[in-house]
Amino acid sequence: MDKFTTITGVAAPMPLVNIDTDMIIPKQFLKTIKRSGLGVNLFDEMRYTQxxxxxxxxxxxxxxxxxxxxxxxxxxxxxxxxxxxxxxxLLDFGIRSIISTSFADIFYSNCFKNGILPIVLKPEEVAVLMKDAEKGENARITVDLESQTVTSADGEVFHFEVDAFKKRCLLEGLDDIGLTMEKASAIDAYEKAAAVERPWV
Structure with a gap:
């Protein structure tokens, strides 16, 4: 998983409420278990004509x-x-951070496990950033995970909360497999000891 530190760029405005996972990636594209290749079908029903x-x-x-x-x-x-x-x-398309006033719990957790930073801000703060986003190339927003800040095009700084463990995982690029591999030496030692103690297993 790629590390997440700081992003600066043009943000895309999507002011719709209740954007559900079927809008994000329709059910007919769920046959694959690969993480790559889904970006072309992101928001498929809104993005393409019939x-x-x-x-x-x-x-x-x-x-x-x-x-x-x-x-x-x-x-x-x-x-x-x-x-x-x-x-x-979302990640395959290139989205690394989503800013909203609220997220569905499971989706929120899945984002962190896949290298995306979901940020919850107050409605008035999101409104400022939405206006920035609507300016297109004339406005650039910065998301800084280390300082837990989002900076508007005009330099207004908004602070956000993030779980310390989830923050560390994103900063270090650790998904569930990466976290397990951090314990590789301890796992190897356990397996060797277990083989000696229970050779019949």
Whole structure:
């Protein structure tokens, strides 16, 4: 998992509330267990027309937002079913941080496990950042995990809370496998001792 430190760039505005996981990645794309390749179908039903062409009105299809790493979203982002494909699709597209007033609990946890930083801010703070995002290339937002701050285009600084363990995992790029591998020497020692004590196993 890639480390998360600081991101500065143009944020994509998605002021819709209750964006659920089926909107993020529709059910027909859940057949794969690979984490890569889902970005092309991110927000598929909003992003493409029925004949498969890009919808020019959808935010991520607009030139200013095609490479956005930050998403500013409405309330209750990631609600619905608990599919882990949702953060996979977001990450594969290039989204590394989502800022909202609230997230669905399971989606929120899945983000951290996949290298995405979900940030909860007050409604008035999200409103400022949403206006920044709507300016497109004329406004750049900075997300700093170490200092736990989001800085608006005009230099206004908003502080956010994050669990210390989740913060460490993102800063060090540790997913569940990475955390396990930190204990590799202790696991090896246990296995060797167990083999001596119980050779019949």
């Amino acid at each position: 004949d498969g062409k890009e919808n020019p009105d959808f935010v991520l299809n607009k030139p200013a937002y095609r490479k956005s790493e930050i998403l500013i979203a409405g309330d209750n982002f990631g609600c619905g079913s608990s599919r882990e494909h949702a953060p996979w699709a």
